[in-house]
Amino acid sequence: PHEFFVQFNSNSDTINDIGRQISSHMKVAGKKFPLKELKKGVMCLALFPGDGVYYRAVIVGAISFNVQVLYCDYGNSDEVERSELYEIPDPWPSHPSRVYAALYLV
DSSP states (O other): OEEEEEOOGGGHHHHHHHHHHHHHHHHHTGGGSBOOOOSTTOEEEEEETTTTEEEEEEEEEEETTEEEEEETTTOOEEEEEGGGEEOOOTTGGGSOOSOEEEEEOO
């Protein structure tokens, strides 16, 4: 089986709003709060290397000096430098993920 993620259009306004709030937060105070707890399952703000923007993410594993994260509102994952992970302030951790995992069989 293979896993993929589905994002509904009805969530796009919420995702965009969270994204704007995170962007403002990172410009003002975000880099003052590097992530202290680097373990699997911890929610954080992580840089997405593809566009240089920070998103909500969950740590899914460590790879030497980097950390594997899952971007919980988009479903994609990437390897991120530990120095690009930051604490996630309230209320963002309490917002549910905006994607849904699905499986298909080949």
